[in-house]
Amino acid sequence: MSILVDENSKIVVQGMTGREGTFHTKQMLAYGTKVVGGVSPGKGGQAVEGVPVFNTVGEVVEKERADVAIIFVPPPFAADAVLESISSGIKVIVCITEGIPTLDMVKVSSCLKGSETVLIGPNCPGIISPGKTKVGIMPGNIHMPGNMAVISRSGTLTYEVVYQLTQVGMGQSTCIGIGGDPIIGSTFIDHLKRFQEDPETEGVVLIGEIGGTAEEEAAEFIKTSINKPVVAFIAGQTAPPGKRMGHAGAIISGGQGKAEDKIKALELAGITVAPNLSHLGQTALDVMKNA
Amino acid sequence: MKIHEYQAKDILRQSGVPVPDGQVVTSPDEAAKASRIIGGNLWVVKAQVHAGGRGKGGGVKVVHDPGEVVSVTESLLKTSLVTPQTGPDGVKVHKILVEQGVNIEKELYLGMVIDRKTERPAMIFSQAGGMEIEEVAKNTPELIWKEYVDPATGWLPYQSRNLIYRLDPVPTPAVVKQLMSVMAKIYNVFITLDCSLVEINPLVIAAENKVFAVDAKMNLDDNALFRHKDLLALDDPSEEDPLDLMAKQYNLNYIRLDGNIGAMVNGAGLAMATLDLIKAAGAEPANFLDAGGGANEEMIAKGFEIILKDPRVKAILVNIFGGILRCDILARGVVAAAQKNQIEVPLIVRLEGTNVEEGRKILENSDLSFLLAKDLAEAADHVAGQVKGKD
Numbered sequence: 001m002s003i004l005v006d007e008n009s010k011i012v013v014q015g016m017t018g019r020e021g022t023f024h025t026k027q028m029l030a031y032g033t034k035v036v037g038g039v040s041p042g043k044g045g046q047a048v049e050g051v052p053v054f055n056t057v058g059e060v061v062e063k064e065r066a067d068v069a070i071i072f073v074p075p076p077f078a079a080d081a082v083l084e085s086i087s088s089g090i091k092v093i094v095c096i097t098e099g100i101p102t103l104d105m106v107k108v109s110s111c112l113k114g115s116e117t118v119l120i121g122p123n124c125p126g127i128i129s130p131g132k133t134k135v136g137i138m139p140g141n142i143h144m145p146g147n148m149a150v151i152s153r154s155g156t157l158t159y160e161v162v163y164q165l166t167q168v169g170m171g172q173s174t175c176i177g178i179g180g181d182p183i184i185g186s187t188f189i190d191h192l193k194r195f196q197e198d199p200e201t202e203g204v205v206l207i208g209e210i211g212g213t214a215e216e217e218a219a220e221f222i223k224t225s226i227n228k229p230v231v232a233f234i235a236g237q238t239a240p241p242g243k244r245m246g247h248a249g250a251i252i253s254g255g256q257g258k259a260e261d262k263i264k265a266l267e268l269a270g271i272t273v274a275p276n277l278s279h280l281g282q283t284a285l286d287v288m289k290n291a
Numbered sequence: 292m293k294i295h296e297y298q299a300k301d302i303l304r305q306s307g308v309p310v311p312d313g314q315v316v317t318s319p320d321e322a323a324k325a326s327r328i329i330g331g332n333l334w335v336v337k338a339q340v341h342a343g344g345r346g347k348g349g350g351v352k353v354v355h356d357p358g359e360v361v362s363v364t365e366s367l368l369k370t371s372l373v374t375p376q377t378g379p380d381g382v383k384v385h386k387i388l389v390e391q392g393v394n395i396e397k398e399l400y401l402g403m404v405i406d407r408k409t410e411r412p413a414m415i416f417s418q419a420g421g422m423e424i425e426e427v428a429k430n431t432p433e434l435i436w437k438e439y440v441d442p443a444t445g446w447l448p449y450q451s452r453n454l455i456y457r458l459d460p461v462p463t464p465a466v467v468k469q470l471m472s473v474m475a476k477i478y479n480v481f482i483t484l485d486c487s488l489v490e491i492n493p494l495v496i497a498a499e500n501k502v503f504a505v506d507a508k509m510n511l512d513d514n515a516l517f518r519h520k521d522l523l524a525l526d527d528p529s530e531e532d533p534l535d536l537m538a539k540q541y542n543l544n545y546i547r548l549d550g551n552i553g554a555m556v557n558g559a560g561l562a563m564a565t566l567d568l569i570k571a572a573g574a575e576p577a578n579f580l581d582a583g584g585g586a587n588e589e590m591i592a593k594g595f596e597i598i599l600k601d602p603r604v605k606a607i608l609v610n611i612f613g614g615i616l617r618c619d620i621l622a623r624g625v626v627a628a629a630q631k632n633q634i635e636v637p638l639i640v641r642l643e644g645t646n647v648e649e650g651r652k653i654l655e656n657s658d659l660s661f662l663l664a665k666d667l668a669e670a671a672d673h674v675a676g677q678v679k680g681k682d
Contacts, residue, residue: 103512106410137584156614183407183410237567245546245579246558246563255425278670
């Protein structure tokens with residue numbers, strides 16, 4: 001088992017004919033992902049890597065039975081692309097695009113509340129169920145099938161963590177990058193619920209960073225509703241207040257969003273927080289051994 | 292993007308929010324003229340800088356005599372303004388706002404932000420105006436009131452009433468009417484211009500039942516500037532660090548910090564975690580630099596140059612986990628930068644991920660001298676070694 005995506009997921013790539021879209025279509029196909037169609041308005045009838053391109057998501061759903069979308073559309077048009085997929089009945093949407101205006105995401109968030117669709121991202125590396133499917137931009141070869149779940153607000157930091165897990169022999173059930181923006185489609189809590197119910201997942205690595213209160217809320221949720229071991233890491237312990245640290249959502253403002261508060265909340269909830277990144281794999285291994 | 296108070300007030304005035312009469316000046320002569328045009332017998336002279344805490348730093352002065360308008364303007368333009376948010380060097384003041392003074396009867400707070408928890412715009416209102424809102428929130432949270440906006444309906448009149456009728460005592464009907472109008476207009480400005488913050492502190496109830504936005508702070512969402520090309524003219528980069536500006540030009544995320552270990556990393560999360568690692572090794576990072584996922588050779592070279600231009604840097608740590616950004620591209624960028632600039636400080640390199648072998652080979656075959664770390668733990672040890680070496 002895995003969550004949200006597996007070997008049966010049929011993927012539509014929105015923005016397939018662009019540079020990033022084409023490159024990652026190739027990478028996903030090489031990993032074994034079932035990419036069934038692409039969307040680039042006005043380019044319907046073309047093909048990328050042998051995959052047919054359509055003008056609308058609706059056509060790919062109708063003709064190819066796509067149920068998962070990945071979006072490489074530039075920021076001015078990305079919210080529209082997400083809303084198109086929601087209205088076409090896509091079940092899981094992964095939005096890679098970085099730099100979507102916040103007020104566009106306010107509208108998307110409002111539409112998501114009334115639908116069954118799960119949005120991962122934006123500004124994220126995507127989701128991978130190792131050995132089954134990769135719907136994202138992460139390097140597939142550092143992953144290994146197994147029983148650890150990974151949820152993270154970051155991209156390359158997640159690769160580092162996954163790499164360390166694989167190095168110490170711990171494979172992964174599903175790894176999700178939820179995105180570094182202030183407004184994202186799905187949260188730590190949304191996915192923790194799914195991992196709790198997934199029989200194949202034995203433990204969870206949660207990677208947070210400064211900004212907002214998502215980690216504090218996750219800590220509270222884990223205390224009451226998760227009985228699988230959770231190992232956490234928080235990036236940005238040395239980040240100064242008031243500065244946006246690369247991610248639009250990574251900012252300490254008005255006294256909120258500090259790493260130390262997040263670490264404290266997680267530890268109070270009984271979660272092991274790795275003190276530094278270089279030994280995270282080992283920390284996870286120790287926690288799982290003692291569980 | 293941050294804009295100045297006078298720019299925010301121009302926008303508010305055009306949107307129908309009452310602001311005091313004022314003029315922007317850049318010299319004492321202009322200040323004298325402005326005080327005559329504005330008239331009256333009470334003026335406020337305000338330094339126009341992006342940093343907050345201007346009042347505490349002496350950047351806002353209330354004066355009763357036109358001669359003082361001139362002398363205060365002169366002294367503000369001469370010195371650098373140090374506020375709790377500028378750092379010890381302060382910022383140079385280039386522009387001054389001379390405004391008509393307002394006879395304040397009551398100071399309120401009105402702000403609008405995006406609330407991350409509800410994922411909606413939130414109007415924040417308080418009768419504790421004129422103070423730092425973070426302090427009010429910490430000490431007397433019951434004095435801060437909020438209304439969240441459903442994007443489908445927009446701001447509704449009942450939401451204004453929910454906020455205004457909590458004031459004690461309830462203001463006169465004339466004031467209630469003006470406050471309702473101000474709230475609706477603030478929401479419109481926030482949405483129309485893609486703001487990330489609009490803050491009026493204080494929003495003043497003055498003599499004769501008049502309401503004025505006496506201060507105004509407005510931040511715009513950088514990601515939405517593509518649809519507000521006219522607002523780009525409001526950008527004032529004069530307060531920014533020259534290295535920050537150079538980084539911005541090449542689409543690099545660079546933030547100057549206080550330490551002396553330069554760092555170049557790909558990805559914001561990994562960059563933050565790398566700075567934490569430098570600190571844990573007993574050193575202090577000199578900068579945050581996220582070369583991003585899609586960096587090319589030129590961006591890497593420029594990023595490296597920015598770090599080399601910082602005279603405080605005593606050692607450099609490059610930590611790259613190749614995904615989209617391949618290690619060979621990184622290595623070529625570093626070598627290109629090293630050929631243009633003399634590297635006189637120790638260089639620690641940790642590479643992993645896509646094309647790592649090619650990347651390492653490119654570095655080894657160059658005449659660059661560097662310490663190669665096989666993993667993060669070893670990179671941290673090398674950093675610690677540099678710190679000890681200096682003792």
